[in-house]
Amino acid sequence: MSSISPKLVKHIAKLANLPLSAGQINKFSSQLSNVLDFMGQLSKLKIDPKKASPHLDLTNVTREDKIDTSRILTQKQALSQARKTHQGYFLVKAIFS
Amino acid sequence: MDVTELTLKSAQTGLEQNRFTSVELTQSYLERIKKYNPKYHAFVTVNPQALVEAKAADQLRAKGKKLPLLGIPLAPKDNFLYSKMRSTAASKLLDNYIPQYDSTVVSKLKAAGAVVIGKTNLDFWGHGSSGEHTDYGIPHNPYAFDRVTGGSSSGSGTAVAADLCLMGTGSDTGGSNRQPGSYCNVVGVKPTYGRVSRYGVIAMASSTDSMGPLTKTVEDAAKFLSVMAGHDLLDATTVKLPVPHYHLNLETERKFTLGLIAEYFEGLDKKYLKVIEAAVKKLEDRGHQVKRLSIPAVKYAYPMYCLTVFAEIASNLSRFDGIRYGYDRDAFGEETKRRIMIGTHSASSGYADKYYNQAMAGRKMLTYQFKQALETVDAFIGPVFPFPPFKIGERETDPLKMYLSDVLTVPANLTGNPAVSVPIEFVNGLPNGLQIICKHFDEQTMFQIAHQVEEDYQMYKLRPKLV
Numbered sequence: 001m002s003s004i005s006p007k008l009v010k011h012i013a014k015l016a017n018l019p020l021s022a023g024q025i026n027k028f029s030s031q032l033s034n035v036l037d038f039m040g041q042l043s044k045l046k047i048d049p050k051k052a053s054p055h056l057d058l059t060n061v062t063r064e065d066k067i068d069t070s071r072i073l074t075q076k077q078a079l080s081q082a083r084k085t086h087q088g089y090f091l092v093k094a095i096f097s
Numbered sequence: 098m099d100v101t102e103l104t105l106k107s108a109q110t111g112l113e114q115n116r117f118t119s120v121e122l123t124q125s126y127l128e129r130i131k132k133y134n135p136k137y138h139a140f141v142t143v144n145p146q147a148l149v150e151a152k153a154a155d156q157l158r159a160k161g162k163k164l165p166l167l168g169i170p171l172a173p174k175d176n177f178l179y180s181k182m183r184s185t186a187a188s189k190l191l192d193n194y195i196p197q198y199d200s201t202v203v204s205k206l207k208a209a210g211a212v213v214i215g216k217t218n219l220d221f222w223g224h225g226s227s228g229e230h231t232d233y234g235i236p237h238n239p240y241a242f243d244r245v246t247g248g249s250s251s252g253s254g255t256a257v258a259a260d261l262c263l264m265g266t267g268s269d270t271g272g273s274n275r276q277p278g279s280y281c282n283v284v285g286v287k288p289t290y291g292r293v294s295r296y297g298v299i300a301m302a303s304s305t306d307s308m309g310p311l312t313k314t315v316e317d318a319a320k321f322l323s324v325m326a327g328h329d330l331l332d333a334t335t336v337k338l339p340v341p342h343y344h345l346n347l348e349t350e351r352k353f354t355l356g357l358i359a360e361y362f363e364g365l366d367k368k369y370l371k372v373i374e375a376a377v378k379k380l381e382d383r384g385h386q387v388k389r390l391s392i393p394a395v396k397y398a399y400p401m402y403c404l405t406v407f408a409e410i411a412s413n414l415s416r417f418d419g420i421r422y423g424y425d426r427d428a429f430g431e432e433t434k435r436r437i438m439i440g441t442h443s444a445s446s447g448y449a450d451k452y453y454n455q456a457m458a459g460r461k462m463l464t465y466q467f468k469q470a471l472e473t474v475d476a477f478i479g480p481v482f483p484f485p486p487f488k489i490g491e492r493e494t495d496p497l498k499m500y501l502s503d504v505l506t507v508p509a510n511l512t513g514n515p516a517v518s519v520p521i522e523f524v525n526g527l528p529n530g531l532q533i534i535c536k537h538f539d540e541q542t543m544f545q546i547a548h549q550v551e552e553d554y555q556m557y558k559l560r561p562k563l564v
């Protein structure tokens with residue numbers, strides 16, 4: 001049993017920066033236990049590293065460290081979808097009180 | 098004949114011969130959208146500038162301009178960014194989001210002369226296989242109003258089947274183009290990972306997201322893909338292989354070896370088995386050979402998918418903080434929250450070895466086994482869904498049951514292979530597709546086989562009776 005207790009649900013929600021209601025915490029506790037117990041069957045699969053290959057033979061793609069001006073958003077464009085801005089910046093909650 | 102029933106080829110002929118204009122064609126679709134969209138919820142947003150775009154296409158044509166999709170009204174799924182319209186990914190979190198740039202796919206479609214008629218509905222962020230997880234009204238199946246459409250490209254499936262647009266785009270992360278293809282009696286394509294750029298499509302799982310077409314016919318899909326595909330500097334996983342004109346090479350004398358993977362048929366409903374076997378028989382009658390195979394890792398494909406893809410979901414959606422765009426994270430729907438939670442747990446300290454790392458190792462084994470098997474056959478043939486389109490609301494209460502709808506489509510996403518759902522005989526009076534999976538970047542063979550299946554069944558001739 002991988003039982004996901006309400007306490008663990010709260011911990012995961014904190015890691016995921018996800019606000020959950022009390023109802024959701026209880027609901028997720030049982031649903032996540034159910035799902036993860038099922039997924040746990042994967043531990044039965046014996047892994048043979050000699051018989052494994054990546055899904056595509058890709059190599060790293062690099063480019064010159066140069067600014068491509070055609071891709072740059074203007075400050076106005078970058079801010080256009082923010083709900084709160086201040087003097088040309090994104091406005092965020094204060095970290096220090 | 099109603100122009101909205103035309104295939105791409107016949108619509109293009111009509112436009113070229115001046116039998117109708119793009120404005121007239123677009124207007125016909127807009128009238129149907131106005132009539133049916135309030136009930137069917139195929140579109141999240143209809144483009145108020147669609148007729149302006151159509152007029153511009155007509156003007157280009159009058160000047161003698163030739164473009165592959167000139168004046169063709171089509172609909173990107175609402176997670177493909179198009180800077181002239183809002184892109185919601187069907188989540189209220191992005192209700193007012195107007196992108197500052199276009200996705201590569203939409204840029205290519207616009208450069209090819211297409212008219213964006215609207216943006217189609219989906220399971221928000223791509224999270225679902227039924228179409229029911231959306232903040233913009235659940236799409237209804239054109240062939241059975243009280244049933245689901247398949248997801249997550251639910252709106253594109255509905256819109257194409259109901260003649261609300263000529264073609265739609267979709268993003269297939271775990272089956273999202275093939276599933277609505279199967280349930281809506283249209284063709285749904287998942288190209289090889291790396292064939293089509295992911296740039297500007299709101300990411301679900303970066304290692305499996307594959308953008309592709311939903312269309313009425315295989316030929317339409319083949320032509321549409323040849324426009325969408327290609328190398329893109331803005332997506333480093335796209336490859337530099339040339340893009341064939343798939344649609345010009347659909348006829349072939351080749352005799353294929355077709356693989357039936359035992360694990361795809363285990364526990365399959367008898368009615369489904371019968372219909373799939375009949376389709377295979379028709380292919381045999383054409384002189385193709387059938388070979389029976391086993392790919393043991395397929396049995397574990399769903400857990401591999403869930404534990405890796407959900408971790409990528411958690412990571413990709415961490416950017417939505419309500420600061421630079423959109424609303425706060427409490428605007429995520431419950432299914433999205435569930436997936437973020439599972440994914441976060443799967444990759445978190447103390448659990449990653451059991452879940453995420455084991456799933457990644459398993460994925461590599463599955464890929465290896467697919468590769469080995471595809472050295473002995475040209476394609477795998479099998480079902481898309483393990484059961485027919487269910488009633489809206491029927492499975493929603495049990496997330497695990499819902500997730501397992503994806504069991505037959507996720508393997509090709511994990512391995513990166515191209516796959517298509519092509520319509521065959523209905524089961525219980527409801528649409529059903531045949532899945533064809535091919536070697537990496539061998540979309541040509543996939544379309545050739547699909548084209549023959551389509552010739553055998555000609556399901557595109559059916560029209561749903563809309564309510």
